Amino acid sequence: MDKTLDTDLYQGHFLGFLLYDPESRDTLYTMNSQKYFTPASNTKIFTLYTALKLLPSSIPSLKYLQRNDTLFVEGTGDPSLLHPYFRDSTALTFLRNSENIAFSPNNFYEEKFGPGWAWEDYQYNYSPERTALPLYGNVTMIYKQDSLRISPDYFADKVIPGSNGQHRELAENIFYFNPIRQDTLLVPYLTDPSLTQELLERLLGKRITLIDQMPQGPKEILYSIPSDSLYRRMMHESDNFLAEQMLLMASVTRSDSLNGKKVREYVLEHYLSDLKQAPRWVDGSGLSRYNLFTPESMVAVLDKMYRELSRERLFTLFPKWTASSDTPVENGLAIYAKSGSLSNNYCLSGYLVTATGRPLIFSFMNNHFKKPTAEIKQEMESLLRLIIATL
DSSP states (O other): OOHTTTTTGGTTSSEEEEEETTTEEEEEEEESSSBOOOOOHHHHHHHHHHHHHHHHHHHHHHEEETTTTTTEEEEEEOBBOTTTTTTHHOOOOOOOOOSEEEEOOOOOOOOSSTTTTOGGGGTTTOOOOOOSOOOOGEEEEEESSSEEEEOOOOOGGEEEOOSSSOSSSSOOOOOEOOOOOOOOOOOOOOHHHHHHHHHHHHHHHSSSEEEEOOOOOOOOEOOOOOHHHHHHHHHTTOOOHHHHHHHHHHHTTTTSOOOOOHHHHHHHHHTTOOSSSSBBBOSSSOTTTTOOOOOHHHHHHHHHHHHHHHHHHHHHHBOOOOOTTTOOOTTOOOOEEEEEEEEEEEEEEEEEETTTSSHHHHHHHSOOOOSSSSHHHHHHHHHHHHHHOOO
């Protein structure tokens, strides 16, 4: 291991590695594992753990209460409602049964974007805004079929044909679509409570009243899709929007407020107080470069999940990894891990099973390299193959 990691490829950037046997509870190899790294989407491992600890088996979709002839509702952060992938309509079906509906958007105590996010990412599909009641994944879907198709069709007159290097105006919902594109374009739209109100009214065909706050009294919860389907999508596709909304949903289990910061603090205090290096954890997705985690903390959380979940379920939640997405994962390469990538950074943390069937936990973090990421990934795979074959 020392010889492999002491090559020219790994010189000139910051490297951390920890290999751990959860059965014998032995540390098999460590290098800089107590030092802090920018984790990128490895942050989603902590988000997954939070969801597993706090969310029920089905996603909470709405909180509501009935007062006389009016149904009062507020969002829980559920991202699946009409999402381009999930297309869930549980909440709509429920709302159609009530004639008078009042919606309160004011349980959302977050900024639309996370701290340390790059401002120019506002127009890309990996950076939708965070909201209390997302619709359509908070993105506009634009594609060509027999004609130009736009979802939601509310924005049909806001799409301008042409290519000017951007997908949306910064401060308004004006979108651009190159007519020669053959793929589907997903562009975050600028959210607003009044826009949510209008979209709901169009979907339900009835008037929605916007209110400042919910009436006093116990609230009921409407549940939608199985939670594991959301977790798998978040981990396999590294979906930032699902990760951010997941923390908001988890916060609803603690109070009526949608607040990711409070739920992160709660998890660190009640479930992760034994971490030897407390992380700086500022968002759910890992988009922020303010996040700081150590390989040792990553392995500690992975170990907790290993002990609390069945191996079958756990390995299903994590994607099966190989260095190149173009290369099929061979049966012999049993690596179930979450990658994390920002410019000049690539991290990988998760589980591997050796040729003898031995399960191991690892965290492999690379920060501040200038070489192509593909080269780093290929060398990481070579090292992990060596471990699988040797142990």
